[in-house]
Amino acid sequence: MAEPRVDWHTYFMNIATQVSSRSTCPRKHVGAVIVRDRTILSTGYNGSIRGLPHCSDVGCVMEDGHCVATVHAEANAIIQAAKNGVSIEGAEIYTTASPCWPCFKLIANSGLRGVYYGEFYRDERSIEVAKNAGIALVDLSAAKAAAKAAETAAPGA
């Protein structure tokens, strides 16, 4: 029997996961997709500054336990939209890992209204501030786990 048709959240998160496979930092592969009206406006993954060598070739630049050589996936998705002159005002972003604080600030000020993330990454502050900034911050890992559980509960259904 054919696989059930995936819902929109799963669809865009699956694409974000595919995008993450282009990441060049071995520390963490992250992918992001900016969406409005169920249409993809932009994508990004974490990687080095344009023209500079990749972490995967020359190693990461570590500071306080994090690689600082890369531009993050969410930032690159916003940058790609800017480079191409695509308005992202009022759009939403799907990212495989929740945004760090600097990325969250970019997301907020670029007019994105929602963030869907696949796993919690690190910044509690974003969660607190999102509410006040009027940005929906949605953890899709719980939805994914629930879907898996439902599958297990009804095998072959």
Ligand SMILES: [Zn+2]
């Ligand atoms: Zn790196």
Ligand SMILES: [Zn+2]
């Ligand atoms: Zn970030």
